[in-house]
Amino acid sequence: MPIFSRDNGDDNGELCGVKKAGDIIACVFWLIPMSMVGILIGYGILFGCFFPLCAELYNKTVASYTAYHQEYLPTFIEFYAYAGILHPLRRIRVCWRSLISKFRKNATTLNVPRECTFPQELFEIIINFCYPHRQTLLTCSLVCKAWVPTSRRLLWIHVHSGDRVRQLVKLLNSPDSAISPYAQKVSLSMYTKQDRLMRYRHALRTLANADSRIIRAKITGQSLEPARALRRYFPHLRRLSFSYEDKGDIEETSAANFRRILLYSSLFCDLQHLSIQFNRQGNSTEDIPLSSLEEITLPAGLRSLSIKTWNKDFLCWIKRHRATLRLTTFKLKVDSHWQSALDSHLISAILRPCRTSLQFVTLTIFECKNGFLNLDYLTELRVVVFYVYHIPSSKATLSSLNSSHIENITILTRDGENMTRDYFDQFMTGISFSFSYGKSGLRRYVPSIVGSSHDI
Structure with a gap:
């Protein structure tokens, strides 16, 4: 039997005949899996050979690292594990899902533009919540250019x-x-x-x-x-x-x-908040007479006035501007040596024109000669703070509060909390609402008709 034969154009002796499409497809389906199996077997042999060497190299590396570098060693291990294993698996998973989604009938595709970014307003709100933590604000100012104005505004809000x-x-x-x-x-x-x-x-x-x-x-x-x-x-x-x-x-x-x-x-024509504290050395109990104030006017846009001194002529000058006075905040805090000079009628004359706009009031309560300070006309009050030197004199003023919008009432006194509690039990009968009291306003008084006293 001859080993070689002449080719007479008959292709029946070939391994894969071109005339048989089924044989070609069978060859393709058999060759691809076999090649993949061969590649995996080769990777397995290489991995089995080099794994002990890699483990020994890793142990030597860890042993040679100092304590300082060992703290950062897990970070590098996690990075290489992600880059070599997790990231390829994630890419295969994403490609597989994208391939399957093309053959689904009810698949919906969401096209998100690349220029779509997180709203800058939300970033500013989040950064504002970081105040006053300076280290966090410094980090925010270095992350993104869009965050720099908000971060630096909070960083340099106070420079001394x-x-x-x-x-x-x-x-x-x-x-x-x-x-x-x-x-x-x-x-x-x-x-x-x-x-x-x-x-x-x-x-x-x-x-x-x-x-x-x-x-x-x-x-x-x-x-x-x-x-x-x-x-x-x-x-x-x-x-x-x-x-x-x-x-x-x-x-x-x-x-x-x-x-x-x-x-x-x-x-200052645009002035909205004004605070005046006038401390006079020497004989500071005498009221200074002021004259020639007719040519001076209050700023038209003034909404907050804080006074930390008592001067009758000054308050009368404020009262003359009652036609344009629309205060939302009024504070009057004076020391106890002004007790004999206080005039409740003068304070009421200043507050009455602001009865529909005043929301925050801070007052020093004394036992005035011309009667107690009546606040029943202030119907829009939200927050009330009283500095009390004589607790019985504050009951009448407390009882006059008639606003249905009050959220917080605080009584600040220098007396001890136990003594203050005894005073309230004795003099505050008839008060039907609760309020905070003490040197720092951290205790809460609840009348007996409502409940008992407890700490906040």
Whole structure:
């Protein structure tokens, strides 16, 4: 039998005849699985050979690592495990699902545009909740450019330089300074004459040139000159606070200083919140007579007024503006040595024009000679805070509260909590609502007709 034969054009002796399509398909279906099995067997042999070597290398690596590097070793192991095993499996799973979804009849495809991003407003709300944690805000400012304005605004919301005004000016003039665009509040404290005022003016001018949006300012000390500089560079302040310490040597000088505070306050047309604290040294129990206040007017947009001193002429001047007075917040806090000078009728005359707008009230309650302070006309009150030096005198004022919108009532007193509780049980009979009391307002009094007293 010959080993070789002549090819006469007969293809029946071939392994896979081209005329038989079934044989070709059978070859393809047999060759592909067999090749995959061969590849897997080869990978298994290689893995079995190299696994002991890899394990030994890993043990030597861990043994040679210091304690500091061993803390970060699991991170590298997790990364390589994800890159070498989990990520390929995830890609196979995603490709398989996308392939199956094409053959499903009821499959729905959701086309999400690539430019679709998370709303910036939600990012700002979340970042605002991070205040005052500075480390978190610093991290947020380095993550994304869109987060920088909100993060830096909270980071530089309060910058205190003290006496180092020169360093502050140098920092503001630096091209890398990130304070100027985000500063909102300025606190000026000056207890000497023109020494530091010039440096303060340089700082304020630098802030103004950088288009800073200063809306709040506080002036502390024995000089009112910083108010003029503020008026020059930031005429659109919304919050202004004075904490002035008058020497009290001459009554006329003290009265002139008080008038200057009112004059400087009236120059800020956009002012909404005003706080005045006038501490007079020496004989501070005497009321300073004020004159020539007719030309000074309150800002038309004033909504919050805080007074931490008693002056009858000053309150009468406020009462003259009752036609345009629309306060939402009123605070009057004075020391106990002003007890004999308090006038409940004068306070009522100021509060009555604001009966439909006033929502927050903070008052010092005394036993006035001309009767108790009646608040029944304030029908929109939400929050009430009383500083009480004589607890029995506060019952009448508490009983006069007639607002159905009250959310919180707090009575702050210097007496001990046990003594205060005994006073309330004795003098607060007839009060039908609960309120907080104590030195910090952390205890709650509930009348006997409602329940018993308990801690918040």
